[in-house]
Every structure is written in structure tokens, then in C-alpha cells.
Amino acid sequence: MxxxxxxxxxxxxxxxxxxxxxxxxxxxxxxxxxxxxxxxxxxxxxxxxxxxxxxxxxxxxxxxxxxxxxxxxxxxxxKATLPVLGFVPINKPILTASYEVAYLIAKQGKPHTIGETLIKPAVLKMANIMLGKAAEVKLSQIPLSNDTVSDRIEDMCKDILAQVVADLISSPAKFSLQLDETTDVSNLSQLAVFVRYVKDDVIKEDFLFCKPLTTTTKAADVKTLVDDFFKDNNLPWDMVSAVCSDGAPVMLGRKSGFGALVKADAPHIIVTHCILHRHALATKTLPPKLAEVLKIVVEYVNYVRNSALRHRIFSKLCKEMGSEFEVLLYHSNVRWLSRGQVLNRVFAVRVELALFLQEHQHRHADCLKNSEFILILAYIADIFAALNHLNQQMQGGGVNIIEAEENLKAFQKKLSLWKRRTENDNFANFPLLDDCVSKIEDVSGIGDISVPAELKQAIATHLDELAKSLDGYFPTRESYPAWVRQPFTFSVETTDVNDKYLDEIIEIQQSQVQQQLFRTTTLSTFWCQQMVTYPVIAKKALEIFIPFVTTYLCEQSFSRMLDIKTKKRNRLCCENDMRVALAKVKPRISELVSERVYWLPIGETECHVAFSRLLHHIRAAPFKESLVKGPTRSSPIRGKSASLNWNTTGACDIGSFSAFSSSHHIKFYHLSFSNAAQRLAGVATLYSRPVDKYIAFMVTSANKTVALSDFKPLHRPFYLSSNKLSFHLAKIQYLVLNCWYSCAAPNSSLHG
Incomplete structure (x- = not known):
């Protein structure tokens, strides 16, 4: 009774x-x-x-x-009451260390498994040697498994994105975008987007997103992808001032390109073509005589590099002759700096290359003994080195239209000067060519080389064509106001009296504080700091500084993608890793740790007790649906000393166990407990791993969703081979249980 x-x-x-x-x-x-x-x-x-x-x-x-x-x-x-089940919360330093290590892994673009396969074993070994067993035991609690690192990176990715979006929304000026598309190692098209905006009186650039184009790569697909991102993050197109991309028809097609689709929705947006791509197109012009030399040089390179044997022989020859370089560089049409680097390398090893080609009886071996060929090679190596220098001046982050135009205009004016000097036999601007002409004895054995009139005419023609090509790709446009570049030397008297900016310009010119600030900060930062005091002219100035002029950041991100998504990681969805690796905004790890609670057994020896207490609450409860792949619901999975039975009445009886039978595949899925007192649905996955022996939970209350889990549901099944017949409960590597608890019974013994 x-x-x-x-x-x-x-x-x-x-x-x-x-x-x-x-x-x-x-x-x-x-x-x-x-x-x-x-x-x-x-x-x-x-x-x-x-x-x-x-x-x-x-x-x-x-x-x-x-x-x-x-x-x-x-x-x-x-609050969760898991301590009554024999669990204690993980210390915050352990979680912080886990996040910090995951952050370093993502920053370096390393595989997530490196945490459990290299970093953690190395740390434990060093701790044991240097600090003793106690330190090793403490450090062993840091979770660094593959799934843990992935989860940490995803958390940091979301936090970084939230910070960037918040900065965009609160920016005092409109932001600009640069975007480009590439194909990754798995032949999947990836769209990368970067953003430039104003925050804390500084113009900042950061990674926005990288998403795959799963089917076609048409302009409409790109527009839809960007629209969806904007909609998910509450970003209207009205906040965008400019968009910069490469010159592909998908991006800049007049009628159906991405730029046209954007301007159809937001006519105020300025769509620009990357100046680096335009520069590469403009510099492809070469007279036939010079183009023939470039073609022969590329043939030299391919002849040596396409054969592993010839490549090794040439390298050994260069080494024996004391050459500065031992390797020739491949030529690539799509790489901006390729021609200049290839030509300079060939010119540097021309003596060794001539000897090598002569020994192998190459059909163009005699060209390197021809003085005119050597002079043309020297000239094109010099001119492409100058073009590479111009390209590099416009690379990098933070480049604005003022800086780019200044570099381009300076180079265009120098071309006419170089032409006049060449006509007067002054080759000082072409150091390799000048060196060949001034030498008494050339390496080819020909003494006192002079530049023929025909070659001088070819050089002058090339400089003219190059200047015209640059004028075509960079036409003269309406210049920015002079007061943007020099606000304190700008003459107000010669300006139209109806100019609405004059009042604030006069006020700035009379301010000693602003003059001191102008001398000690960059031009863009100076105008950002005027947004509060002089908003009219500051807003106008920022319209010039905020738009991107290159897609350099996108190109840089594609190079990083090659390191992150490799052949061995070709199924990786790389957006999270890309954001953490490329973002300049740092994740708020302290806040991420404070928002999450993790639970570990008090000790490995108490794992039986803790797990038994947990099973006590879910044993024999009726369920609505279940999925057990491998055995059927009515067939038991028997071990050596206990079993896990699914009976036909809908009751799940889970007992303690120490081993499973061989070759069984077990996966618990949607255990829905329909008891009136509480409703508990969970996903549990058991599988064997050599590290991180603990049990983790995620508890979410019905009225407030709070993520408390160390891991998300793991959908990979657990396979038990014949060599793993002994699978002790204390050796369970992961049991991830996701629980959804109903508020119908807030005072239940297991509640969230």
C-alpha cells in the first residue's frame, strides 16, 4: 500500500x-x-x-x-537542472580556449581535424613534459574535435556577420560593393562580395559573403543571390552607392548584365569596371615585331618547363654557372603580372638558356645570339616591369578613385616623355635596354650594340599605341571637385557663387583645428571626421572615397579559397571558414562563451552513474515515431551483457550496456515522448572517436530558444565493426542529445 x-x-x-x-x-x-x-x-x-x-x-x-x-x-x-544528473558546467576558460584555437585554425585555413589530430595531442604532450600530469588533465578537457571546431567557426561566423550588418545599418553614409565570381576545386561557382563603409570616422573594408551559384551563373542568378542576402539581413539597395566588378558580360552587360539589373532597381547606384582588369586589357597591345619576340620567349619557357627532365637539367646548369635564378616561370595570360615576371626571368638567365637550347638543338636557339632579339627582349622586359609597377600601385585595400587616377595620369604623361627620350637615343627609363646598349661587350659576343633606327621606330610606335589604349580604357571623365583633394588651398573666389558647398568650405579653411587634423590624418579619414560638423561637404567627399575601384579583395579571397577548399576538402561549404579567415572584424568570443552552457560528467568514472540517471527519465516512455536503420523496431540489438530493445507496443526500453553485436548500424531519430507531463524529442548519435569523452546536451525551452549545446545533431551513423565488439559505456566518445522541452511541465525533473 x-x-x-x-x-x-x-x-x-x-x-x-x-x-x-x-x-x-x-x-x-x-x-x-x-x-x-x-x-x-x-x-x-x-x-x-x-x-x-x-x-x-x-x-x-x-x-x-x-x-x-x-x-x-x-x-x-x-535554468537547466543537469547537475542533479551528475553533470557540471564546463569552466568558461575551457570554452574560451576552444573558441580561440578554432579561430586560429580558421584564420590559417587549416582542416578542422587538425585540432584533435595535431594541436591537442601536441599541447597535451608539452603540458605533460613541462608542467606535469595535472596540467595535462586540465588541458585535455578543451574540446577540439572536428565537429566542435566546425561549430565554433559557425558561431564566430554568425557573430562577425551580425557585427558587419549592424555597422552597415548604422553607417552615416552609403556603402559600396565589389563582387566577382570564380570556380572552386569542385567545379562549383562561388560568388564573393566585399563591402566598404564608414564606421568610427574611418572607411573600412570587410568580407560580406561568399555563396555558391549552384546551377547557372547568369546575371539574374547573381542578382537573386545578392537580393536574398540583402533580404535576410534587412539591407535595402537604397543603402548602396556603387558596385564594382570585372568586365565579364554577366557583370557589365548593357542590357542584361548584373549592373543593368541593379540599376533597374536602384538607378542611383554607380556600376564600375575594375581598373586592374582594364589595365590588363589596355597593356596587351604589342607591335608584330615585339609580339613575335614574346611568343618565342614563351616557347622557350614551355620547352624547358613541360619536361621534368629538361627542367632538372636546366636547373643544374644554372646552379653550376652561378646564376641568380635556377627556374623559369610559366607564362599565364590571365595573371596581371605574368608577362613582366617571365620576361625579366628569361633575360636574367639568357646566357644559361642560350647554352641549354644550343645543346638541345632547339629551333630558336640562335635567336639568343641575335643582337636585335636581345635588345627587343630587354625593352619588353623593361616596359612590362613598368606596367607591373603601375598595377601594383593600384592593388591592395583602401585604394580610391583619386589615388588610382593620379597614378594612371602620371604614367600616361610619362609615356610621351619616354618616347621623346628614345628618339634622342636616351634609354635611361629602360634600364635593361640601356645596360645592353652601354656595355662594351655583350654576353652574346657582339660588341658595342647600338639600337637600329627600325627598332627605335618600333619602340616609339608601341609607346604611342600603349598611350592610346590607356586613353581608351580610361577616358577623361568629369574630375572630382578640387576642394576634396586640397580643401585649404582651394580658391573660393574663382568658384561659382551658387555652389552650395562654399559656405562650409570657408568655415573649414578658417579652422586651425581642421588644418592640423588635415596634416596628421589620411584624406579619407579627414572627411569621415567632418560628418558631424560639416555634413554637406563631407557627404559629397565620401561619395568619391567610398566606391571601390578594383576587385582586388575578391581576387585575394579566391587565392585564399584555394588554401581552404582543397581536393581533400572538396565537399566543404567554405563560407564560414572564408568569413572567419578574411574578415577584419574579430568575433566577440567572450560574449559567445557567456551565451552558451556546456555540461560534462563530473568524471569519467562517474559516466555510468550520470548516464544511468539520464536514462531513468526517458526509459519506457511512449513515443510517436522512431527510426532505427539496420535492425527493425522489433528486433533487439544485443550486446554481451545487456541489450537495447524496441518493442511493438511503442515503448523504448534502454538499459545499461557494455558491448554491441558486430556490424550493426544504430541511429536514434525523433524520439517523441508524448507523456502529458512533458514532451521530449531528441536525436542521439553514438559513434567512436579517440578523444573528447563526454556527453553534451542542447536544451531549448518552448518560450525561449537558447542554444546550450556543444554540438549540433550529428547525422552520420555509427558503424561497429567486428574489431570493436567491446564498447564500454565509459568509452562513449560522443552522445549528443537535443532536447525540446514543453512548458506544460516546467517543474519536471529535466527541464530547460
Whole structure:
């Protein structure tokens, strides 16, 4: 005969207790201070008062009022009570260390498995040697498994994106975009987008997103992808001032290109063509005589490099002759600096190359003994070195239209000067050519080389064509206002009196503080700092500084993608890794750690006890649906000493076990407990790994979603081969249980 059950009264809160309800409906007092759970028979004022006075009466809760205890109870009922199951929360330093290591892994673009295969074993080995066993045990608690690192990177990725989006929304000026598309190692098209915006009186550039184009790569597909991102993050096109991309028809087609589609929705947006791509196109012009020399040089390179044997022989020859270089560089039409680097390398090893080609009887071996060929080679190596220098001046982050135009105009003016000097036999601007002409004895054995009139005419023609080509790709446009570049030397008297910017310009010119600021900061930063004091002219100036003029950041990100998404990681969705690796905004790791709670068993030896207590709450509860791949619901999975049975009545009986039978595939999926007292749905995956022996949970309440898990649901099944017949419960590597708890029973023994 069962004893009479006592009932809970809200008056017991004054003693620091709350109530939990067991499955059989009985109520038990739970101390909110020490988390002690008493029997149902202790639901009496005298016993509860005795517990409070004996254990907590002299502490900080001595003078706690009933109202304060009610507030504490409300907070307590929202907190997980996993400590009663034998679990303790992971220390914050452990979580912080886990995030920091994952951040370093992502920054370096390394595989996520490096945490458990290299970093953690190395740290444990060093700790054991240098600090002793105690330090090794403490460091071994840091979770660095593959899935943990992936989860950490995803958390940091979301945090970085949230910060960037918040900065864009709060920016005092419109932001600009640069975007480009490439194909990764798995032949999947990837669209990379970067953003430039104003924050804290500084123009900043950062990674926005990198998403795959899963089917076609038409302009409409690119536009849809960007639109979806903007919609998900509440970013309107009205906040965009300019878009920069390469010159592909998909991007800059007049009628159906991405730029045309963007301007159809937002006509105010300026769509520009990357000046680096335009520069590469403009410099492809070469007269036939010079183009023939370039063609022969490329043939030289391919002849040597396409054969591993010839490549090794040539390298050994260069080494024996004491050459500065031992390797020729491949030529690539799509690489901006390729021609200049290839030509300079061939010119540097022309003596060794001539000897090598002569020994191998190459059909163009005699060209390197021809003085005119050597002079043309020297000239094109010089001119492409100058073009490479111009290209590099416009590379990098933070380049604006003012800097780019200044470099281009300076180079265009130098071309006419170089032409006049060449006509006067002055080759000072072409050092390799000048060196060949001035030498008494050339390496080819020909003394006192002079530049023929025909070659001088070819050089002058090339410089003219190059200048015209640059004028065509960079036409003269309406220049930016002079006061943007020199606000303090700008003449107000010669300007139209109706100019609305004159008033604020005069005020700036008379400010000694602004003059000092102008001398000590960059031009873009100076105008950013005027947004509050002189908003009219500052906004106009920022319209010039904010737009991108190159797609350098996108090209740089594609190079990084080659390191992140390799052949061995060709199934990786690289956006999270790309954002953490490329973003200049740092993740708020301290906030991420404070928002999450993780639970570990008190010790590995107590793992049986903790797991048994957990199973006590879910054993034999009816379920709505289940999926067990491999064995059927009615067939048991038997071990050496216990079994896991799914019966036909819909009850799940889970007992303790120490081994599974061979070659069984087990996956628990959607265990829905429909008990009226509580509804618990979970996903559990068991699988074997050599590290990170712990149990993790994710608990989400019905009224407030709070992620508390160390891992997300893992959908890879667990296969047990014949050599793993002994699978002890204490050796379970991961049990990830995702729980959704209903507020129908907030006082249940397992609640979130």
C-alpha cells in the first residue's frame, strides 16, 4: 500500500525551495541554493525550514525576503537542472580556449581535424613534459574535435556577420560593393562580395559573403543571390552607392548584365569596371615585331618547363654557372603580372638558356645570339616591369578613385616623355635596354650594340599605341571637385557663387583645428571626421572615397579559397571558414562563451552513474515515431551483457550496456515522448572517436530558444565493426542529445 503523497505549497518558496514533479506525479522539494533534492515526505514547513537554517541560515541568504526568493525561483525554473544528473558546467576558460584555437585554425585555413589530430595531442604532450600530469588533465578537457571546431567557426561566423550588418545599418553614409565570381576545386561557382563603409570616422573594408551559384551563373542568378542576402539581413539597395566588378558580360552587360539589373532597381547606384582588369586589357597591345619576340620567349619557357627532365637539367646548369635564378616561370595570360615576371626571368638567365637550347638543338636557339632579339627582349622586359609597377600601385585595400587616377595620369604623361627620350637615343627609363646598349661587350659576343633606327621606330610606335589604349580604357571623365583633394588651398573666389558647398568650405579653411587634423590624418579619414560638423561637404567627399575601384579583395579571397577548399576538402561549404579567415572584424568570443552552457560528467568514472540517471527519465516512455536503420523496431540489438530493445507496443526500453553485436548500424531519430507531463524529442548519435569523452546536451525551452549545446545533431551513423565488439559505456566518445522541452511541465525533473 502506497504512502500518502504530500502537496507543494507556494509558501515553501520562503525557505529557498522550488518544486519538481516526477513522472508518477509526485512532487519533491528542490533547494534553489544548494540544488539538493529532498523526498516527498520533506514537503513540510518544519523540515524545509530546518534545511534552510542548518545549511544556509548564516550565509548570504539569511535576510532574503519572500519576494526575492520568488524572483530567484522564476530564474531557477528557467535554468537547466543537469547537475542533479551528475553533470557540471564546463569552466568558461575551457570554452574560451576552444573558441580561440578554432579561430586560429580558421584564420590559417587549416582542416578542422587538425585540432584533435595535431594541436591537442601536441599541447597535451608539452603540458605533460613541462608542467606535469595535472596540467595535462586540465588541458585535455578543451574540446577540439572536428565537429566542435566546425561549430565554433559557425558561431564566430554568425557573430562577425551580425557585427558587419549592424555597422552597415548604422553607417552615416552609403556603402559600396565589389563582387566577382570564380570556380572552386569542385567545379562549383562561388560568388564573393566585399563591402566598404564608414564606421568610427574611418572607411573600412570587410568580407560580406561568399555563396555558391549552384546551377547557372547568369546575371539574374547573381542578382537573386545578392537580393536574398540583402533580404535576410534587412539591407535595402537604397543603402548602396556603387558596385564594382570585372568586365565579364554577366557583370557589365548593357542590357542584361548584373549592373543593368541593379540599376533597374536602384538607378542611383554607380556600376564600375575594375581598373586592374582594364589595365590588363589596355597593356596587351604589342607591335608584330615585339609580339613575335614574346611568343618565342614563351616557347622557350614551355620547352624547358613541360619536361621534368629538361627542367632538372636546366636547373643544374644554372646552379653550376652561378646564376641568380635556377627556374623559369610559366607564362599565364590571365595573371596581371605574368608577362613582366617571365620576361625579366628569361633575360636574367639568357646566357644559361642560350647554352641549354644550343645543346638541345632547339629551333630558336640562335635567336639568343641575335643582337636585335636581345635588345627587343630587354625593352619588353623593361616596359612590362613598368606596367607591373603601375598595377601594383593600384592593388591592395583602401585604394580610391583619386589615388588610382593620379597614378594612371602620371604614367600616361610619362609615356610621351619616354618616347621623346628614345628618339634622342636616351634609354635611361629602360634600364635593361640601356645596360645592353652601354656595355662594351655583350654576353652574346657582339660588341658595342647600338639600337637600329627600325627598332627605335618600333619602340616609339608601341609607346604611342600603349598611350592610346590607356586613353581608351580610361577616358577623361568629369574630375572630382578640387576642394576634396586640397580643401585649404582651394580658391573660393574663382568658384561659382551658387555652389552650395562654399559656405562650409570657408568655415573649414578658417579652422586651425581642421588644418592640423588635415596634416596628421589620411584624406579619407579627414572627411569621415567632418560628418558631424560639416555634413554637406563631407557627404559629397565620401561619395568619391567610398566606391571601390578594383576587385582586388575578391581576387585575394579566391587565392585564399584555394588554401581552404582543397581536393581533400572538396565537399566543404567554405563560407564560414572564408568569413572567419578574411574578415577584419574579430568575433566577440567572450560574449559567445557567456551565451552558451556546456555540461560534462563530473568524471569519467562517474559516466555510468550520470548516464544511468539520464536514462531513468526517458526509459519506457511512449513515443510517436522512431527510426532505427539496420535492425527493425522489433528486433533487439544485443550486446554481451545487456541489450537495447524496441518493442511493438511503442515503448523504448534502454538499459545499461557494455558491448554491441558486430556490424550493426544504430541511429536514434525523433524520439517523441508524448507523456502529458512533458514532451521530449531528441536525436542521439553514438559513434567512436579517440578523444573528447563526454556527453553534451542542447536544451531549448518552448518560450525561449537558447542554444546550450556543444554540438549540433550529428547525422552520420555509427558503424561497429567486428574489431570493436567491446564498447564500454565509459568509452562513449560522443552522445549528443537535443532536447525540446514543453512548458506544460516546467517543474519536471529535466527541464530547460
Amino acid at each position: 502506497s504512502s500518502k503523497k504530500r502537496k507543494w505549497s507556494d509558501e515553501y518558496v520562503q525557505y529557498g525551495f522550488t518544486c519538481i514533479t516526477e513522472r508518477d506525479g509526485s512532487q519533491r522539494p528542490n533547494c534553489m541554493i544548494c540544488n539538493a533534492r529532498l523526498r516527498n515526505s520533506s514537503l513540510a514547513p518544519a523540515k524545509l525550514r530546518e534545511h534552510f537554517l542548518k545549511l544556509h541560515g548564516d550565509g548570504q541568504y539569511k535576510n532574503t525576503t519572500l519576494a526575492e526568493f520568488k524572483v530567484k525561483r522564476a530564474r531557477f525554473d528557467e
